[in-house]
Amino acid sequence: MRKYILILFILLLAMPSLGTAQNKVATTAAQFLKIGVGARAIGMGEAFTAVANDVSAIYYNPGGLSYVGGRTLYGTHIEWPADINYDFVAYSQPLDAVGGVVAVSFGAVTMDDMKRTDVHLSGEDGTTFGASCYLMAATYSRLLTDRFAIGGSFKWVQEYYDDESSAEPAFDIGAQYKTGFKSLRMGFAITNFGPDAKFIQESTPLPINFHFGVAYNVLETYSHFLVVAFDGAHPNDNAECYDLGLEYGFNEMFFLRGGYQLEYDAQSFALGGGVKAPIGSFNLGLDYAYQDLDWLDQSHRLSLSLQF
Numbered sequence: 001m002r003k004y005i006l007i008l009f010i011l012l013l014a015m016p017s018l019g020t021a022q023n024k025v026a027t028t029a030a031q032f033l034k035i036g037v038g039a040r041a042i043g044m045g046e047a048f049t050a051v052a053n054d055v056s057a058i059y060y061n062p063g064g065l066s067y068v069g070g071r072t073l074y075g076t077h078i079e080w081p082a083d084i085n086y087d088f089v090a091y092s093q094p095l096d097a098v099g100g101v102v103a104v105s106f107g108a109v110t111m112d113d114m115k116r117t118d119v120h121l122s123g124e125d126g127t128t129f130g131a132s133c134y135l136m137a138a139t140y141s142r143l144l145t146d147r148f149a150i151g152g153s154f155k156w157v158q159e160y161y162d163d164e165s166s167a168e169p170a171f172d173i174g175a176q177y178k179t180g181f182k183s184l185r186m187g188f189a190i191t192n193f194g195p196d197a198k199f200i201q202e203s204t205p206l207p208i209n210f211h212f213g214v215a216y217n218v219l220e221t222y223s224h225f226l227v228v229a230f231d232g233a234h235p236n237d238n239a240e241c242y243d244l245g246l247e248y249g250f251n252e253m254f255f256l257r258g259g260y261q262l263e264y265d266a267q268s269f270a271l272g273g274g275v276k277a278p279i280g281s282f283n284l285g286l287d288y289a290y291q292d293l294d295w296l297d298q299s300h301r302l303s304l305s306l307q308f
Helices: 002-013 039-043 062-067
Strands: 072-080 084-094 101-110 114-118 123-129 131-143 148-161 164-178 185-193 197-199 202-204 209-220 224-235 241-250 254-262 269-279 282-292 298-307
Touching (some): 039 254, 039 282, 062 131, 062 148
Antiparallel strands (some): 148 164, 185 209, 209 224, 241 254
16 A cells, blocks of 8 residues: 555656746736635745645645545635735534545635726726625545545636636645554645636636645644655746744644745745644634735734634
8 A cells, every 4th residue: 555655655756847937937827726724834934745634724735635534614714915805614424324424615705896997998997896805615535544544625716806807627636644653643735726817818827836745744743743844846837845843732732833935936934823722522623824015015914714
């Protein structure tokens, strides 16, 4: 089993379809698909491919959804620069009859209307226009063995800019593998694979990205744990970039996180924290993350989960 899984990882690392990213900077549509949705993951600098084991795995690595137990409601609110807001909600549930975990999710990027300018009038023409983006997804994930999990998502992506719009499907696939060497695990994911988006008879590819990550518990006792994670990403619209993250947990209730991102256009460091607490028959989780976006200022994320 290990031999075949390692072969799979090597083949995916060599995928030629992603090999010309450095020559395609900023040439993809649906850029909102690159905005991370989970406060926990952002707090770790998005070094999350091998770590993802909550509902936000829908975005980072659908294979990790296999480790979500019980029915779970999940939501994230993101404050992005330029008064842009991104709201993401999801619901996941184990399928006892057939095995695995299924989830549905919805994301919406909204902003205030903007004043229209007209080059022929050399300024504003007194009218406004709007822009918004939407994402709907269905995800399924399951454990193939006690050490190997795989999952996939079908997504529907829509963008609206003034009177123009586009709509296209996209697909994600991901897996996680526990190596058997202490707590070392690996993960991979390919996201946003699908046909080109079409605007006004122009076709533009989606932001396909390949992620590979490793994670290891450098500390693991009854009350404490510390995870170190590293991700490498190979997008089709930019050069390779790298993420390094830490997560410390105390009594599985209180969490501190930190991360650093290398070779990105704007992202640099991130900090975050969270708390989990049982409330009656429910398990409540609350996470916050601060992300420095360099010249784009900063971003804040708040995620809430309710498991029952």
